[in-house]
Amino acid sequence: MEDISRGKNTELNIPDKKDHIIYEDDNIIVCVKSAGTATQSADLRSKDLVSLIKTHLVRQARKNKIRLTGEPYVGLIHRLDQPVEGILVIAKDKESAAKLSKQVTDNRIDKRYLAVVEGIPNNDKIHLKKEVSKDGTIYIEDEIIKKSDGNARIVTGLPVDELKTLGNPEDKKISKLEYKIINSNNNRSLIEVHLLTGRLHQIRATMAYLGCPIVGDTRYGAHPLPLENAPLSPKAIALCSHKLSFKHPITGKTMSFELEPSEAIFTE
Template sequence: MPLFPMSKTVIAKHDNPSVRFVEIGDEQAGQRIDNFLLRLCKGVPKSHLYKAIRNGEVRVNKGRIAADYRLEIGDTVRVPPLRLPRSDEPRRVPPAVFPVVFEDEAILVIDKPAGVAVHGGSGVSFGVIEQLRAARPDASFLELAHRLDRETSGLLIIAKKRKALLGLHDMMREGGGRKHYQALVVGDWVNDKQHLRQPLLKWLTASGERRVKVDAQGKAAHTIITMQKRYGRHSLLGAELRTGRTHQIRVHLAASGYPIVGDDKYGSDEVRAYFASLGLNRMFLHACRLEIPHPLTGDPLVFRADLPPVCLRILDYLEQRR
């Protein structure tokens, strides 16, 4: 079986498995080791790479590291022998074009459809970032600046330069920028504006599925909810993220007694089935507005993405029923 393809600027491809040592330069510095390996070892299953990190087969400067270790200029990475799938079972990523909201030399902002993961993993062979790379083979750098849940639609930022990626990460880590969402929930929301600050804790179900719950031992989380429109037994809400925890909006609203329509983790099966009968086969959560400073120039940027047609049709239906 063939080895994984190696970066042209780092090391040549060999016919037999062997340990490799890669020295980190300017362009790789600042990357997490797991993301670096995913790019370097194209085609190798993600689970194999994480296992190699956990087992200490991947080392930096002869020492064991965690998956979130950030590389520095001059680091020497030990890459163990890793193989691609069989040649008669190639891993193919179909290229895809997504609606572009904004693009310049530093960033790309797309309107991600619901049902598409942002990256491969957890049973998903590929996602937005892999499909964008396949569609833009000449692009030297494309990396996700943040995440959206698979069933969430809307604005997603991809960095086209490492400096832009680091700038975006610093901005988000320091609480800069503003992320706004729209969500249709079950229930008649009461307040025009409300701050939800329940701490959130990740946990795993018996089957190994990742979930999040409100728990005093969890991490601080802050969501600002605003009323947009009432539809009797349902409400259209605005949600602004002031922190970026996993499933934050979904869990905050469900814990408040207002689960998002179509949410398969924290919502009702009956509600999901009812709205599916109306044509909504997704969660009604949409990233509608982003306000950020440009990661290179600092200029203020505002991006918007309208609700998808299927969501608008559901709101029209609820309006008529009301």
């Protein structure tokens, strides 16, 4: 297998953006999506990550004098919300996409996030299941629903009648994650989250449920930040997919990647 990574980031030619490739070979691309870039968008005018990757592959084919008979294949394995920065793996062929998707289904892709939240998590909330490890890691299992307004909400313990006012009760799903407080003060906490299920807005909805919305996430109840000297970019929230580990779909080799969040709030 040819490794065409160059030992440095491959920029995707978008001014003032931080979207870039950190690893590439014949089968996969591992890239960083910046906050504000959609993973995939139905708006043809939008410079989403998938379209950026397709453009990159077209240019790469031209450079290598390879004739394409159609659009290059881009297999999206998982997504990040538009205001979230982080690492994604993308397949370049259908076999790799199927094998990586199977890893997602079997919960064998390890996804870790850093989040800066308002205050500290409320330990008195009701959960389907809660376990606290000796190292301070907290496992929680909840019920989550996609509301009619497009947002998600943790609905653990809510009666059916109340659920009906939010959305379709049959759409209720199980949400699982682990989190650990790295440090905190009176106003904010830095938390690492290990995502165990891939529900819509799962981390954002869970932190809101715990009474500590992610900083900048006004959609889920966070306070607005000042317009000037804010520690976050205008289109960002303080959430970053900073670690990703999986088995290479062809070689079986363990691939691990780590990203230092670019937003200033993570180092305040």
